[in-house]
Amino acid sequence: MEKKATRQAYGEALLELGERYPNVVVLDADLAKSTTSIKFAKAFPERFVECGVAEQSMMGTAAGLATAGKICYTGSFAIFATQRALEMVRNVIAYSNLNVKFCPTHAGITVGADGSSHQTVEDIALMRAIPNMRVVVPADYFEAKAAIKAVAEIEGPVFIRLGRLPVPLIFDEHYEFKLGRAVKLKEGKDVTIFAIGLMVGESLEAATTLAEEGIETEVIDVSTLKPLDTEVILGSAAKTHAVVTAEEHSIIGGLGSAIAECLSENLPTPMRRVGIKDRFGLSGAPEELLKHYGLTSEDIVREAKDLLQRD
């Protein structure tokens, strides 16, 4: 299966946005090569703002640019964008619903060798909690590209979480992203796996394994965590009565929490959360780390079977 990192979508989407919208401005904090915003910088140097290693200043600058009618895209590593600069994002940008799109890359533990200081496992939790903020976690390159482009038309702040690790292509270039829509990738009646990011690919693999054992699995890509597609989520849970969530993020505050919040209030459903269990990251190869933290298709299969047997 062909693989591509979601961060690759960033630079390429920005190039198209630059052509289409004269008011798109891109900011980065000395990571333009890593985030791939360098592509935009080369094509539109007059609309690219290098901020240096100063994420707080970058967010403030983006806010000021937005008040003058610019659509700002800010790049950095997810940990610095959402944590070093968190209060600027909250107090200046989100509070006033300013038009800034946060598309940080290198999210999760699959940054790999850089280790814990560069691995964010709590960014979704932080962004979800901020009023006005929309939260998107694309499953693959095509979904990432479509989302980055689509949000230019949406007024206000949006967080799009991108990764460094090449992950399987699930969609194609015709995919249309719609903010707030969960995408059913596979129909099933026995158990639902709600997944985000690279765990969508793992979930599809898990579904294949489960099918071999006669378990029909529904797989849903919850690419928009906020606003949550409660209709699709509740509809699937009402059908399968068994839910597994899968995310490369802490089980506290991320997808697992969002689904649990939705289900427990509307349709209490037995569920299991596959994700990082309240721990920091570690240096290592991405594949080693995914295994170590229990983020593989086998982990999803185990949780799903465990859940079904319990009933």
Place this chain on the structure above:
Amino acid sequence: MDRKKLRQFLEEKARVLRWDIIKMTGEAGSGHPGGSLSAADIVAVLYFYHMRHRPDNPKWPDRDRFVLSKGHACPVLYAALAECGYFPREILWTLRKFNSILQGHPDMRKVPGVEISSGSLGLGLAAANGMALAGKMDGKDYRVYVMIGDGESQEGVVWEASMFAAHYKLDNLVAILDNNGLQIDGPVSQVMEIQPVVDKWRAFGWRVLEIDGHEVLDIADTLVEADKTRGQPTMIVAHTIKGKGVSFMENVVDFHGKAPTKEQMEEALKELSKQGPGAS
């Protein structure tokens, strides 16, 4: 207007602002009068003389922008906006109250004329950088003025943003340091020394001018001079007195974040009225 008349005019406007600051915070029972009073003369010169703006069209794209980075001093900003006609003056007396547009710290979505929501210290200069940069990108000749507090200068992002402004040669940007020497916990020099500020801003690539922040003609002349700067941003270090204009509030740390009592309010208003024509 000749200079004597201009001086009288601006001093009267500053008196209006001071009167309103006292009345607003007194009525609210909370707020930050000290740093509002220290900034009153500078804000008066900006809004009633120097800046190009249209109260009947707050979002006019070519307007000059004023960013109050030390957002807790919003009573002075609200008073200026009301006096300019951005909103009716009666609204001033709703400061900090439930359902008022006048939040405890400025909200750009609620108050016409507020350029950016502020209050969390240190964020205004970076936002002003963005506004100034947008002006350059769009070939517009508007100018951006941003007021920073001296205590606020302890925030690291102020210095990140100062590097940015110099790096991008934002000569359409003027920062004004309200150097009143006091912050919540005491004198700035004791809490966390920021001096020598003139040397610091110069070392960060700014043109630095120094003024008495209560001499309206000095302020007006220096703003004109700052607008002539080319190739770098300008910092005006304004030496001011916290609580300026009300004798029992001047240089009193407590009035940083404490409103006058009703009795103190009446006393202060009486004192201000005696200083010359202005609001009442």
